[in-house]
Amino acid sequence: MTSEEGLDQLQWQAHPPPVRRRKWPTRLAIALLVLVGLFVAADRISVGIAESQIAKRIQQSQNLQSKPSVTIANFPFLTQLIGMKLDKVSVDARGITRNGVRVTDLHVDLNGVSPSNGFKEADVDHLSGTALFSWTDMESAAAAQGLDVTLAEGPDNTVRVTGNVPGLGKTTLQSHLSLAGGNRLQLTASKVESSSLGLNGRVPRELDFPINVGTLPMQLTLQMANMQTSADGLRVYAEADHVRVTGSGVSSS
Secondary structure (H helix, E strand, C coil): CCHHHHHHHHHHHHCCCCCCCCCHHHHHHHHHHHHHHHHHHHHHHHHHHHHHHHHHHHHHHHCCCCCCEEEECCCCHHHHHHHCCEEEEEEEEEEEEECCEEEEEEEEEEEEEEEECCCCEEEEEEEEEEEEEEHHHHHHHHHCCCCCEEEEECHHHCEEEEEEECCCEEEEEEEEEEEECCCEEEEEEEEEEEECCCCCCCCCCCCCEEEECCCCHHHCEEEEEEEEECCCEEEEEEEEEEEEEECCCEEEC
16 A cells, blocks of 8 residues: 555544435425425415304304304314314304394204205214303393393393383382293392382382393293303303205204
8 A cells, every 4th residue: 555545544544434324314304294285285274164054054044134143163174074063163153133133143063963965964962051141132022022121231141221110210120030931031120229219118110021032043942040140141052953954944953
């Protein structure tokens, strides 16, 4: 070995050539991230289309003035779609009028939704939600019956009713709520809070009145359980079972 060859060998040992690292793991990770991003984007686009279709069908079948807000729960949506069974669909609608009574807000959770025919109809296992009747809307329902009253939250889940009682003047009562068939609410006075004249223990009935809500969307039936008064109004729990929703109406499934 010549001196030059020995010198070259020493230099190679001191500065070996760089090792070429494999790039396929990095490229694979990038490809996987891109695929995941595309799947998430496709899932969100698909769920948006489905929510719009469901909202459209509910609006048509329930004769709602405006399209309700619909949210399909759980991710991913596409796997639920493959099985044609949605775990939970939430619907929010405002300003629904039934029998001249305005439901201020209606929130409904549809559990076990089986869509068919391109989301034009669906079978629902169970529906539950709450209907909010604002004090203003309840006052309007009373006014339609000829009663000029002011309503507010009372103690112990009662309604504070203020109005003029013939022969007694302005009177404030605490009224209990009850519920009859056909989604018929009833306010019945149980205690006098204040009156301009003495009542000698009598509780006047002139300010009692019903609120006949009638048929609610998706065959929901109001329930006495969890009926609550608040500063916003009256919230009533509602539910239904085994309902079929189509573009033309609702029926039992």
